[in-house]
Amino acid sequence: MSLRLLDREFLDFCLHDWLAVGEIAERETVDAVLDLSETLARERYLTHFKAGDAQEPQIGPEGVTVHAEVKAAVGAYAELGLFGAGFPEDLGGHGLPFTVTCASFAWFAAANIATSSYAMLTVANARLIAEFGSAAQVDAFARPQIAGRWLGTMCLSEPQAGSDLGAVRTRAERVGEDHLGHRYRLTGSKMWISGGEHDIGENIVHLVLAKVAAGDGRLPEGTAGLSLFIVPRVLPDGARNDVAVAGLNHKMGYRAIPNCLLAFGENGGATGWLVGREGQGLRQMFMMMNEARICVGLGAAALACRGYGHALGYAQERLQGRLQGLGPEGASVPIIAHAAVRRMLLAQKALGEGALALCLYAARLVDGGDDDSAALLALLTPVVKTFSSEMGLEANAMAIQVHGGYGYTRDFDVEQVYRDNRLNPIHEGTTDIQAIDLLGRKLLRQGEGLAVLKGRITTTLAAASDGFADQADALKAVWAEVEAGLEMLRETEAALEVSTPFLFAFGHAVVGWIWLDLALSARGKGELLEQGTAAALRYYAACELPRVNAWLACCAAGAEVLEVDPGWM
Amino acid sequence: MSLRLLDREFLDFCLHDWLAVGEIAERETVDAVLDLSETLARERYLTHFKAGDAQEPQIGPEGVTVHAEVKAAVGAYAELGLFGAGFPEDLGGHGLPFTVTCASFAWFAAANIATSSYAMLTVANARLIAEFGSAAQVDAFARPQIAGRWLGTMCLSEPQAGSDLGAVRTRAERVGEDHLGHRYRLTGSKMWISGGEHDIGENIVHLVLAKVAAGDGRLPEGTAGLSLFIVPRVLPDGARNDVAVAGLNHKMGYRAIPNCLLAFGENGGATGWLVGREGQGLRQMFMMMNEARICVGLGAAALACRGYGHALGYAQERLQGRLQGLGPEGASVPIIAHAAVRRMLLAQKALGEGALALCLYAARLVDGGDDDSAALLALLTPVVKTFSSEMGLEANAMAIQVHGGYGYTRDFDVEQVYRDNRLNPIHEGTTDIQAIDLLGRKLLRQGEGLAVLKGRITTTLAAASDGFADQADALKAVWAEVEAGLEMLRETEAALEVSTPFLFAFGHAVVGWIWLDLALSARGKGELLEQGTAAALRYYAACELPRVNAWLACCAAGAEVLEVDPGWM
Incomplete structure (x- = not known):
């Protein structure tokens, strides 16, 4: 197969x-x-x-x-x-x-x-x-x-500025203007630059986040003054720009693309052209980052599905163990006959394909074009990124487990899939950063997205009365808990301190809704599809939705539990 | 540091x-x-x-x-x-x-x-x-x-016989007797043999599980006839035994020790001496395997603690982000100041040191020497193996996460610690095998261990009334749920089909008891120890114990949820 x-x-x-x-x-x-x-x-x-x-x-x-x-x-x-x-x-x-x-x-x-x-x-x-x-x-x-002749990068992080872009120290000084816009001289180091240097294509276009120096030569504090610059490796006149690779990061996975430390301006300054106006860098970057976050989620979901494909194939071919009443006396059975293996396969399907569906749903919102879509997209983006990457990794761990010892060897692909996927909860904003975005910005400060989501969940629940009533009830109960948790956090001063377990709870509840909606939509679309989505929904409702409560309990316990002194640790 | x-x-x-x-x-x-x-x-x-x-x-x-x-x-x-x-x-x-x-x-x-x-x-x-x-x-x-001049291996698995030792096909034929006992000629392949061949020490002693051929030359079905043989690489007369390495497995981690496919008897038969009597192989092996399972758990726990050590050190040194009221205006703070980071550190402490304590507790039972100790040890062994390896891996994933992108690179040790630890839920009996052992053998068939455990938990709970009353209440409630779940499974025909989530639930409840007992025991033993164990207990009770319910819900949903057809998947 x-x-x-x-x-x-x-x-x-x-x-x-x-x-x-x-x-x-x-x-x-x-x-x-x-x-x-x-x-x-x-x-x-x-x-x-x-x-x-x-x-x-x-x-x-x-x-x-x-x-x-x-x-x-x-x-x-x-x-x-x-x-x-x-x-x-x-x-x-x-x-x-x-x-x-x-x-x-x-x-x-x-x-x-x-x-x-x-x-x-x-x-x-x-x-x-x-x-x-x-x-x-x-x-x-x-x-x-767009033609694929040149490739591009995003140069945001620096060795001392990872999650905290306010700490960026790359400096841009205005030196002139030409037909490409305001021209600057950039100096600084950029870290974690995927595709920062390589021998593919004719040129590399770096988009570099830097701070424009004030009149006195000092860089503004925090995120003020952050601007985006186009810094091509080869300048329009054919000269090499002042960008050098200072080192490669050697990663656990994701190895076919180099990840670089880049040095800008070690020989006088790299030439860059300002995009838009000064100080707009963060806003511009977030537009790009939001799509990048969907793509990271999508990649993680795709890896979860890939691992699932391997595990499903292996489970049907690998003979191991005997089961009464199955096959000839004493003969080994395909391991998919063991409930424990089916559990791991169903979990991979529910998490991996659930994540894939969620990512596509978010992509469809990008194409939606109305206010509701935009608000819901903003709400779901941190969920897309985190559910897919964290649960995709869980799914890949199970893909290995289905393979037993073989899955731990480099002769089988699941080993690498797992290593590759381990990056996804880290880059383009770690899980903890996504959590602050979801709870702080998207739920506590804004609220439109949640209103849209609730409307859509209500519609789905209403359609589920015949056929998936049990799962709909479970989902309804879980959403009531999530909302109660959110109300509690609205009253909590240090709410953001427990934003990560809240994101996990919220994400799991979202994908519960996705599966119910998928299963409803699959009715009449062919037996295999209908049965497959229904099986995933049943599994998800029985074994994944109950996890929501555990994360919410951790939120309810509050920041107090996290008050520790390093000396005790 | x-x-x-x-x-x-x-x-x-x-x-x-x-x-x-x-x-x-x-x-x-x-x-x-x-x-x-x-x-x-x-x-x-x-x-x-x-x-x-x-x-x-x-x-x-x-x-x-x-x-x-x-x-x-x-x-x-x-x-x-x-x-x-x-x-x-x-x-x-x-x-x-x-x-x-x-x-x-x-x-x-x-x-x-x-x-x-x-x-x-x-x-x-x-x-x-x-x-x-x-x-x-x-x-x-x-x-x-014992002198460390020779090294040893365990040769149990075969390419077609991993978790299912009844499928072993290595054949032993009796050829004589000498001062070392009954001598046999062995032929067959053994897979996943750690340290199966190398250049350390003077000799390698293989302990080989094989089936003694019946009079008609056929091997018995299932586990009948499984016996253990001593097969040294170099025979007592100095001749090389008929054992050859047929290949090395290339692993994700654990790489400093070779993992081999060994071929026994490709040139006429390897010489081996029977240990004890024919047909006792499984029983002998389990004695060894039970200790090996504690050691695997211990190794996984040690890796969890190692990762925690890295993360704790890094979190105190790495400056990132600013927090109001902490340090000078605009200055970056050590990341341990962020609640999200402390959450990951506490989780690592609670899971990693909890696992370490559990392993040492089990080891102490080995030294206990009475019936109660033996019964409790038998019950806890699958928990020791699984909690430590599965939760140790979770802890190591968090150690990476604390390091951000750096943790994903091979410049930092947590990357390798995580890869190394991924083996532990697989070898010496996978998590699913441990689960069947716990639920099937240790709880449904035997019951002495649980009675001893309940007695000890009752003692701990009684001592907790002053100081940790909330945590004791939470633990009591969780154990009531675990016992209710077990009663439900006693009445369920296909109980073993949900043994894995039950093992997770049971293991988490066990370590909840361990932490309560540790925190009680630490009182008066110095402030740092007292505060550290209390913080871990509070975290565990708030954020880990609630997970038990989610696993039990999955058990309650039953095997029905796992009834799927590969065609739908």
């Missing part, structure tokens, strides 16, 4: 039946894009999954070189026009909705998350320039990325 | 105040052994932690070679007499109680779990021969291991 990267039938169902993608794209086009994506993912991305891990990018006098198959894969992606899939035609793109480009991307992430990241970062970079840059900047820096 | 591998003060408290090790060993001796162990662990084991991972054992024409520092570390361990620490003096050992040898071993496991495994396997091997072998076998095969 060949490996199932993603369940295409489930994906089609999500897109067409559940999310009504037909309203925004032709079915024929969507099918063609998904066919193409799966084929390319299998033929060029999956093929070097292990090689890209075993043979990491190397740094030498000529710069950073990546595995030849990585280079070829990104080239093939460009050749087929996939960099431009989601961009308007007047920018050289194909104008596909975000939902469709996400579904396409999921195949590449499932096949090879590390190699898929080059495109993810490049698209995010080009999208930001297209949104906030001048026409000249778009022509000069976005179009080559 | 130097890395804290384990908290020595906490360890001393566990041993002396909580477990009254003074009853079975001199304080001075225990202190000396722990001092020596920590020193050796730091100076010879920790030093090649990364090198042993990066430079895996290699297979060549001369056999398998391991890293030179691995070899030197095992040699130093032997030189100091540590292989013999737990053996009686008349066997060349030092007669230390198991509790003390476990405490000693924890240092090596924390420093370098892979290199520490050579000794763990060797001791288990020698202990089995000492228990069941003839005097001549003990002299010939156990003594050299």
Whole structure:
């Protein structure tokens, strides 16, 4: 049996039946894009999954070189026009909705998350320039990325500024103006730069977050003055910009893409052009980061589905143990016959495909275009990022466990899938950062998203009275607890101190709703789909929803429990 | 600040105040052994932690070679007499109680779990021969291991027989008798053999599980006829035995020790001597395996504590983010000032040190020597193995998370600690196997252990009325739920199908009791210890105990939820 990267039938169902993608794209086009994506993912991305891990990018006098198959894969992606899939035609793109480009991307992430990241970062970079840059900047820096000739990065973190961007010390000094806009000289170090240097494509466009120095030469405190700059590795005149790779980070996984420490301006200053106006950097970055967070969630979900595909295949082939009444006397049975193995498979399906559906739902909100969609999207973004990455990792741990000792060896892919996925709760905002965003910004300060969500849950619950009444009741009860927890936190001064368990509780409740909605939507859509979603819903309601209460109990205990002195620890 | 591998003060408290090790060993001796162990662990084991991972054992024409520092570390361990620490003096050992040898071993496991495994396997091997072998076998095969001159392995699994030992196909045919006992010719393949071949020491003693062929040459079905054989790599006459390494497994972690596929008898048959009588193999093996399971739990707990030590150190040094009222205006604070970080640290303490205490408690039961101890030990063994390995891994994931992106790189040790620990829920009986042991054998079939445990919990609860009344109430409520769940399962035909969530629930409730007992025991033992155990207990009661209910809910939903058809998946 060949490996199932993603369940295409489930994906089609999500897109067409559940999310009504037909309203925004032709079915024929969507099918063609998904066919193409799966084929390319299998033929060029999956093929070097292990090689890209075993043979990491190397740094030498000529710069950073990546595995030849990585280079070829990104080239093939460009050749087929996939960099431009989601961009308007007047920018050289194909104008596909975000939902469709996400579904396409999921195949590449499932096949090879590390190699898929080059495109993810490049698209995010080009999208930001297209949104906030001048026409000249778009022509000069976005179009080559949309065409896949150049690649892009996001340079935000610094060695001393990870989660805290207010601590950024990269300095920008205005030196002039030309047809590309206000020109600056940048100096500083940027850390954790994926794809920061390599030998793919003709150029790399860095989007660099830096602070504009005040008149007295000092950098403003906090996030004031943070601005975004376009800093190409090769300048328009063909000269090499003052950007150097100062070192590579050697990661647990995600190895086919180099992760760099970049030094800007070690020889007088790197040339960069301001995007938009000074001081708008954070706002611009968040637009990009929100999409990046959906993509990270999507990648994590795709890895969870990939691991599930491996485990499901293995469980049907591996013979081990005997069960009374099953097969000939004394013969070993496929391990899927053991309830403990089915439990791990169902958990992977419920968590992995639940996360995938959630990510696609969020992508559909991006394409929604109305206020409700925007508010709900803002609310769900930290959930998408965190549920998918944290639960995707849990799912991948179970994929290993289904394989027993074999799963712990590098001869089986689940070992690497697990290592790759371990990054996802960290980058593009850690779980704790997402939690503050959800509870602090999206729930306690804003409230529109929750109102929209509650409306949609109510609609789903109303439709569930026949068929899934037990699961609907369980979901209703869980949401009542989540809301009670939130009300309690509204009255709590130190609410943010317990935002992480709250995010876990909230996320699990959201995906409970997703599964109920999926199972309802699957009715009449074919027996396998109907039975599969119903089984996942039953499992989720029985074994995942009860976890919500445990996280809420931790919130209720409050920050007091966390008051400790390092000396006692 | 130097890395804290384990908290020595906490360890001393566990041993002396909580477990009254003074009853079975001199304080001075225990202190000396722990001092020596920590020193050796730091100076010879920790030093090649990364090198042993990066430079895996290699297979060549001369056999398998391991890293030179691995070899030197095992040699130093032997030189100091540590292989013999737990053996009686008349066997060349030092007669230390198991509790003390476990405490000693924890240092090596924390420093370098892979290199520490050579000794763990060797001791288990020698202990089995000492228990069941003839005097001549003990002299010939156990003594050299107790002296650390030879190393030992356990050869149980086969490629087609992992969790299911009834499927073992290695064949033993009786060929004669000599002063070492009944001699057999063995043929077959053994998989997952840690330390199966290497260049340390003078010889390797394999303990091989095989089936004795019946008169008609056929192997008995199932576990009948399973017997244990001593199969040395080098025979007493100096000739090389017919054992060959057929391949190395390349693991995610635990890399300093080779894991081998061994071929026995490819050239006519390997010579082996029967231990005890034919058909006793499983019973003998379980004696060894039960101790091995405690050691695996202990190793996992030690890794959890090691990761915690890294995270605690990092959290006090790493500056990130600003907090109102803390430090000068605008200055970054150590990340331990953030509640989200303290939550992860407390969780690691509660899970990691809780697991360590549980393991030492179980070891103390081994030294207990009465019926109650034996019954409780039998009950707790699957909990020791599973709580420590599963929750130890959770703790290590948090150790990475505290480090942010740095934790995902191989420049920081937590990355490897996490990879190493991922093995522990798999080997020496997977979590699902432990669950069947706990629920099926130890609770539904036997019941003595639970009666003893309930008695001890009642005693602890009675002592908690002043000081930890809230936590005692929470624990009491949780145990009532666990017992209700067990009663429900007694009436359920397919109870074993939900044994895994039950094991998780039971294990979490057990460690809740452990923490309450520790916190009570710590009163008056110095402020730091008192505050530390109280903080861990408060955290555990607030955030960990509520998880029990979620697992029990999954049990209550029953096997029905797990009835799925692969076609729907």
